[in-house]
Amino acid sequence: MSTIAFAGLGSMGLPMAKNLLAAGHRVRGIDLNPTALASLSEAGAESARDATDAARGADVLILMVVNAAQAEQVLFDDGALQALEEGGIVCLMATCPPAAVERIAERVGTAGRRFVDAPVSGGTAGAIAGTLTIMAACGRATFEAVQPVFEGMGQRIFHVGERAGQGATVKAVNQLLCGVHIAVVAEAFALAAKVGVELDxxxxxxxxxAASSWMLKDRGPRMLQAEPEVSSAVDIFVKDLGIVLEAGRDAKAALPIAAVAHQLFLATSGRGDGRADDSQVIRSYHALNGTTKNG
Known part of the structure; x- marks a missing residue:
């Protein structure tokens, strides 16, 4: 059993923290949302006054925050890093640019703590079910030390490298493929709609x-709905494909298809649909082509 400080109790972080409690770990939540903190306390979490109090004496500090800036806020401004035990482990599990992850890892290491770059895939459904894919980059000994914690949240756990930033890059590759797949399904539907083919x-x-894909089967039906339930918002891919392009720039890798997909999600968001389900990137194609969902 580990004592875990968990920062970021959003739609994914809260069920992840609850799953750690169910797995027998001691958990202390860190979040600005009192409702989320109360929900975690009701599930059995220990109370903490602030980030410093939550991290004090903890074996592991998990960061499931929105972005790298929030991770830095919790670690360095709110005092969680200094409160963490010497040799304690910081796990950054949010989707962040690889270069930002490297910078954070360096500061954590300088402070005498260990760092794991461990983004996740699987969305809210995977967080609730405890079936997330976890892509961890760190030293092998650190990975083995934190693996029992990961097993409380995920089902597919991979050691992808020894260096911080490698996990973030694997997540960027995942998001590149997901975003491009969604956009190209919308493009294919747009062509059919233009000539009046029924999209169903x-x-x-x-x-x-042979043209089928997981994204086609998952997002395709939602593209045919006027207002589908939001599984993952358009703005998530505006952010994540932006991270993909930043990673490509830093690595000097050309990513022209990812750039086009990013522009389509950005255009959808720019018209006021950023909170719509990401399948609604098809609205950008309909706007370009003068069509509707059924032609």
Whole structure:
């Protein structure tokens, strides 16, 4: 059993923290939202006055925050890093640019603590079910030390490298593929809609052909709905594909298809649909082509 300080009790972080409690760990929450903190306390978490109090005596500090700036706020401005035990482990599990992860890791190491770059994939559903994919980059000994904690949150746990930033890069590759897949499904639907093909028929055909993909089967049906339930918002891919392009720039790797997909999500957000389900990137194609969801 580990004592874990958990920062970031949002739609993914809260169920992740609850799963750690269910796995037998001691958990202290860090969040500005009192409702989230109360929900975690009701599940059995220990109370803490602030980030410093939560991190004091903890074995592991998990950061499931929105971005690198929030991670730095908790670690360096709010005092959580200094409160963490010497040799304690900081796990950054949010999606962040690789270069930012490297900078944070260096500061954590200088302070005498260990760092794990461990972004996740699987969304809110995976966080609730405890089936997340975790992509960890750190020294092998540190990975083995934190693996029991990861097993409380995820099902597919990988050691992807020894250096901070490698986990973030693997997550960027994942988001590149996801974002491009969604955008290209929308593009294919847009062509069919332009000539009046019924998109529900097209979806049935493509779903059983070599052109099929997980994203086609998952997002395709939602593209045919006017206001689908939000699984992942358009603005998530505005952010994540922005991180992809930043990672490509830093690595001097050309990513032209990712750049086009990013522009389509950005255009969708710019028209006021940033909080819509990410399948609604198809609205940008309809706007370009003068079509509707059924042609």
């Amino acid at each position: 028929v097209l979806l049935e055909i493509m779903g059983g052909s």
